[in-house]
Amino acid sequence: MKMFKFKKVEGGVCASQGFEANGLNCGLNPVKEKNDLGIIFSKEECQTAAVYTQNKVKGAPIIVTKENLKKSNNISQAVIVNSKNANTCNADGKEKAEAMCKLIADELQIPRERVIVASTGVIGQVLPIEPIKSHVSDLVKGLSKNGNIEAAHAIMTTDTIKKEYAIQFELDGKVCTIGGMAKGSGMIHPNMATTLNFVTTDIAIDESLLQEALNKIVKITYNCLTVDGDTSTNDMLCVMANGLAQNNKITSKGEEFDIFCEALYDVLMNLTKMLAKDGEGASKMIECTCKGASSLDIAIKVAKSVVGSSLFKCAIFGEDANWGRILCAIGYTDAEFEINKVDVTLASKAGEIVVCQNGSGVEFSEEKAKIILEEDEIYVNVDLKQGHEEAKAWGCDLTYEYVKINGDYRS
Incomplete structure (x- = not known):
């Protein structure tokens, strides 16, 4: 746009x-x-x-x-x-x-x-x-x-x-x-x-x-x-x-x-x-940007896969920089791309940190990552490095409160 x-x-x-x-x-x-x-x-x-x-x-x-x-x-x-x-x-x-x-x-x-x-x-x-x-x-x-x-x-x-x-x-x-x-x-x-x-x-x-x-x-x-x-x-x-x-x-x-x-x-x-x-029980908003895709549809699918991962949503709730869950969600996306070219960065208003390069983990400060993930708006940046298309997707963390709300919804 x-x-x-x-x-x-x-x-x-x-x-x-x-x-x-x-x-x-x-x-x-x-x-x-x-x-x-x-x-x-x-x-x-x-x-x-x-x-x-x-x-x-x-x-x-x-x-x-x-x-x-x-x-x-x-x-x-x-x-x-x-x-x-x-x-x-x-x-x-x-x-x-x-x-x-x-x-x-x-x-x-x-x-x-x-x-x-x-x-x-x-x-x-x-x-x-x-x-x-x-x-x-x-x-x-x-x-x-x-x-x-x-x-x-x-x-x-x-x-x-x-x-x-x-x-x-x-x-x-x-x-x-x-x-x-x-x-x-x-x-x-x-x-x-x-x-x-x-x-x-x-x-x-x-x-x-x-x-x-x-x-x-x-x-x-x-x-x-x-x-x-x-x-x-x-x-x-x-x-x-x-x-x-x-x-x-x-x-x-x-x-x-x-x-x-x-x-x-x-x-x-x-x-x-x-x-x-304002997702039910949410404490954090998650925005995933996928760039470097060969098509808009692939960029959309990857970004949606990340924000839709229940395991990753739980990790964000726990403020745990478990980047492997991001790669897992990218990996099961119904799209064709080379996973060994993918870079991932986590960011918030507290800063940003690279957690993955070329499909593999890199050394990073868990303490700095924790500070970044303590904020209420978390940004996941995925670079496929295989094209010029970009898309965003939005979601939230998965909390105890979500289960509480939906376990008693009709009342």
Whole structure:
């Protein structure tokens, strides 16, 4: 990526012109201080692109959202999302998801096929529709330009922090904005776009190019994220573009499309890192950069293999520079390369240290390595020295707390 300069701004999904949001507790979550129902809305119609889980078990909201976008020719105006209940593997799941769309569409006075519906939480529990029905009016009445924080809290499950990111930049002399919010802490493994993620922008862009850009950037951001090796049934990432920035509509590839892709990368990459850092029970974020690969796919596979290794994740938790686990993970990657050329470096803000050269260990200070690994963001740099392609992947350490959280999740 060329990396144009972007200005970070506040506002999350409300940073872009024309978008409002809200969130509240409707009763799905018995803890009244925790939001469990959220909304995003644009009065202007939005070109919409989306990607979904590749799990064969798909939540009813995904099925309904796909149908809605097909009926509306990929036009949307609203998102309704709940936490605490995934509405997955239920006989009446689709009926409930469709009911959520109708409730919010009627309240907003828009066609129901212009509603994106999403759910997250426990799988296999029937979703009660009455709490949602009785709070839809308040949800819509509370829509505001400052509602992004309430909406971001509404999608949290085991997340410990809200996740938002937004930037501004110029196209054709017009100020353009992209902002997003994400949720996810566990059941995260690259196989689409993990978790629930909603991105808004005021850029004018052709829908087919919007989808192409999303597919391209997801491959090198969300699909390079793993927490625990489990791919959720409800994963969704959608991008809504309402065109209010009034830039010349992007209808073909070129510099403006490239800038948009760079901006989308900046937002999705930063959200990806937030998701990795907030992995269930995590104490450290891990970023692996693989360079010197003969192809982008090989670079991605190697980086993902390293951050996905349970043994290496445990070593990082223990602050143990067990570089052999890195070489092991690289070695079982489904790709062709010469392992005897590989160099590995461990780094953090405390410094960096070479632990492997040409596929073999080198002498290094265990004391210095320990200091490096005491930080909460760890960087693994792998150089295959067999090409010019580079990719990154993100994950976190594996801790006692992860087992504790998932051993008692339903309660």
